[in-house]
Amino acid sequence: MGILNSKEIKMPFKKILVCIDFSNITESVVNSSLFLSKTFNCEVCLFHVIEPPIIAIYEDPFLSLDNQEVVLELEEILIEKFKAELEKFKERFDNVGVKANVDVEVGNIVDTILDYAEANNYDLIMLGSHSEGLFEKLILGSITERILNKTKISTLVVKGEAINKIEKLLCGYDFLPNSKLALETAVKIAKITDAELEVLHAEYETWLTHLAGIYEEVYKKKIKLLNDLEKEIKEKEGIKIQAKIEKGKPEKVIIKEIEEFNPDITVLGKRERKELKRLLIGTVALKVVKNSPKSVLIVKRGEN
Template sequence: MIERILLPTDFSHVSMKVVDCVKDLKDVGVKEVVLLHVLDLNKILSPTSGVDLPAVIESYEKESMEKLKEIGKKLEGYGFNVEIVEVLEGDPVFKIIDVAEEKNVDMIVIGSHGKGLIKELLLGSVSEGVVRRSNKPVLVVKFDIIDDAVIKVFDYLPRKILYAFDFSEESRKLKDFVKEFAKAGEEVLIVHVVEKDEELTDKEIEELENMKKEFEEMGKKAEIFIEGGVPYKEIIRVMEDHGATMIALASRGKGSIREMLGGTVSNVVRRSIVPVLVYK
């Protein structure tokens, strides 16, 4: 069950768009939202001499708490119970991960923007850092950026789920999470990418067919796609060609060398313009 989520916000346009999208998760079973803002001193302070640092921090924290309360009221209006964590100082990635563990949430929901942006591809982001290091499932709500406008390209988050399946144990465990989302949706696209020199066995094909039947027995439309090529490229292509409203895939371990160098999960998170659920 997905009942309790952590929603970090930096009050940016993207973060505020995420708040609007969280209402879709009520249909998935989410009941409680833990709100968090992390004060990153490196981003709010300039190296100007004579700054009264304690006063600046106190003012910023007070302003941030007021904004969190406003967001909390909006979420309560959607029917969620809301817990607001006091404004924390430090590295956003590590603070988000710490609070997720402390509050024992079922999932972290965080915003990210664009595809192919220099910041995303070269410098990384808070969302990617959380995906890489967290032990909790992470839902990265993605938006496209067109002429500085934040564009939501999906209508209803769980409507059409692309379930990337690679026969790993992590990928199999993800199925139960996908089912929670599928309860509120209409269709599941089961995607397996055949890499070079790989051939599916009869047993593997049977597993895919049985999975399809499981979703159909839930009253959902389900379709299997067996594609050849680079996994992240094929996942993104199927998402675009078939109008998936979110992607779900499993991580093979936090902080792995493969992921740090640009594995399937990292590349999908960077390039997708629809939300990506990374299961841990």
């Protein structure tokens, strides 16, 4: 299979865009990015977006020129205020020798994050997700979900507690190119962190009795492929790995395994449609992100 093409361990990420919204998940996001930047020796940008109504106000054609200037001055005040807050977080990175900078922009949150990440060649976007309550689920739908739907860049969604260790990794695998890319990333992370890696394939159960024989034959072939995959990675990469197959709906199988295996990060790929400029995330991956109690990394093949 050749998961890694070189004996040299290449870092999975070099530049991380850390999206800060100053909510109650911010500490977890900052501390997670601090841990990952030290682990993978990469640079970081702490980034905040100020969104409308400021833009809507000063673009109002009925607003006088003097009042427009007042709004612009307010915008500059807010930018400096948030930059000062980001600088406080930056000190943590400075203290451990991690290259970090801060930036604040005004605009639509989703589009501004995506444009900034692509324009500055970031290969990982980090953002937080609230795990409880209807309001938090609506926030996930309006911000995180739209970023995941549109971005071409790998995205790590921090859920709950900060990532301060990587001892266990779970990787969803369906034999398709998107999951092979996710597995390649998971193997790199496991090699760097000496983490235990579990590779999980979820197999839909058939309800068509006349296809039961064909289904069982395919199922056995997949078991053999997973066993071969486990053996090859273990021998070539020298990591602790277990490959397994479970029957059921993929999102339910993965969530159950997250709850039982308790990985520090779950790594998933996504299927791509090349005809779309902004690629839509697969239903399974999005459901896992929404319902997982632990952080989830969605791996994408960026075009930066």
